[in-house]
Structures are given as structure tokens and as C-alpha cells.
Amino acid sequence: MIGGDGIGPEVVAEALKVVRAAGVELHTTDFDLGGARYLRDGTVLPDETLDELRGFDAILLGAVGTPEVKTGVIERGLLLKMRFALDQYVNLRPFSLPAKDIDFFVVRENTEGTYAGEGGFLRKGTANEIATQGSVNTRLGVERVVRYAFELARSRPRKHLT
């Protein structure tokens, strides 16, 4: 469990309460990570903590970020570092609004494309400045996320993949 900052610990507490009430026995370990931890001792996500996280079945995170820490420090140092180190290559987003018959998933590639950070500046700050921004797409990266999406579609009644 990474409750994190602000309302993060409050909403994670409710999530755990519901999971346990649903009859699932969960063994949890709390990790103190996020903006508050960073402000206290300058730590975002040490390699030892990352190695420790590898031993768990799943990670539940509330929210991270505090106004006192510059935007990007925690996002890059914690969320993105975890995503790349643990190779979490699928970002799965369910969308459901039964009242309007909306029920679909977006399977978003989570480690490549513009996330790979290809690009840079030439003559930065001058009138002749050039900025390039690449999108890295590998056969392995595309195939594994596409395969996941097909498997998800196959498990659903409509079995349709866009």
C-alpha cells in the first residue's frame, strides 16, 4: 500500500475496508512514499525499496504530490520509475456508465511512444532553435500490448477490439 499524500491515504483506507468486507483476505504492507516523504528526507524511491516492491503480488496507490514539491519530481521519480523498472507495459482504463450503456476499456501502451523521451533541442534559446520529439515504437512493445488487448476482448461478451 502506498497511501501517498493528501486524500491518498483516506481513499485507500476505504478501498481496503471494502475489499475486506467483500471477504478477501489481504496481507498488506505500508510504504511511506510521496511528496511528504520527499520533503522530510529527500527520498523519492530508493533502489532498495524498489527491490522490496518486486516481492509483492500487487501495489495499491492512493495519490502522490504536494504543492511544496515541484511538479514532476514525484511523478518521474516514483510513478514513472516504478512503471519502467517493473515493466508495467499496459495502462488499463475501464469506462463504465451503466445508465448510458457505456462499458469499454482503453488499453494504452505504457512504456514506449513519447514516454521513451526521444528528442532534444538544437540551438536552445536562440532565434534558430529547433526542438524534436520522437515516438519510439518497437515490434516487441507493440505486440505485447496488442496481444493483451486481444485477450481482454476475447474474455468479454462483445469480443470487439478497435
Next chain:
Amino acid sequence: MLTFAGDLWQRTFDLVAADFPEVTTGYNHVDAACIYFVQEPQRYDVIVTDNLFGDILTDLGGAVSGGIGFASSGNLDPSRQAPSMFEPVHGSAPDIAGQAKANPIAAILSAAMMLDLLGEGDAAERIRKACSAVSDLTASTPEIGDAVVAGL
């Protein structure tokens, strides 16, 4: 249109599709998908897309299906070599922290996704049903959690 990247995606998609004959497939340009998301999101079942287009489409998807209070997400390693990470899409909202004003539904739905991965699909489905039955979202954070528990 990303000419080269799109070409690699399409060729790879077509190759993988051959392994899933029971799945029907379709293709949208991202600009057309934005229109369909607003006008007729019911047409979609599963969408697969790249990182950048996915960033935009998932924000739009949240906006047309109940808003950020319901938006859950999973960052998955389907190979199960490393743990997957589940989180509500919303931020830490420091302006309302400690006041029990936050809507915990997105976090609860994220935990339900986690249960799917942990092989507890029945519990996950009961939690999702209970979440969609919660009527009073102006209640306090623990009260909304209690309402979900009551609906299990």
C-alpha cells in the same frame, strides 16, 4: 496520423489478430475516435492505442463516463514477473485533505481491478456493482465506503 509508427502498429495488430479469430476488429483514426467518444461511446468494447493517443482518449473517456471521481487505472505487467500497480486517476487534492470530503469510489474501483488480477474476480464484480449503486456522493469519505460495503 503517425505514418511509420501507425504502419508498425497496423501490421503487428493484423498478425496478432490471426491468433484471435473469435474477436472482431475495427480501426479509427484518433480524430474520429474523439468524435465517437463524445457522440456514441457505446460503440466501443476494447480499444488499444499508443501512449500519446491513449493519454488523450483516456481523459476524454473519463469526461464522458462519470468524471474523475470514478476513474480507476491499472499499470500492468501481464507476464506477472513484477507486481502491477493500481491507482485512482485523481490527484492528492491537498485543498480538501483531512476533511473527509474525497470521493473514494475511484480508489475502490482500482482495488477491484487489483482483485481481478489476484484471482478474486467474483469479489471484484460484487464491488463494482455496489459502487454503481451508491447514490449519495456528497456523503463523507467513510460514509461512501460504508455505503459500498452495505451494497456488497
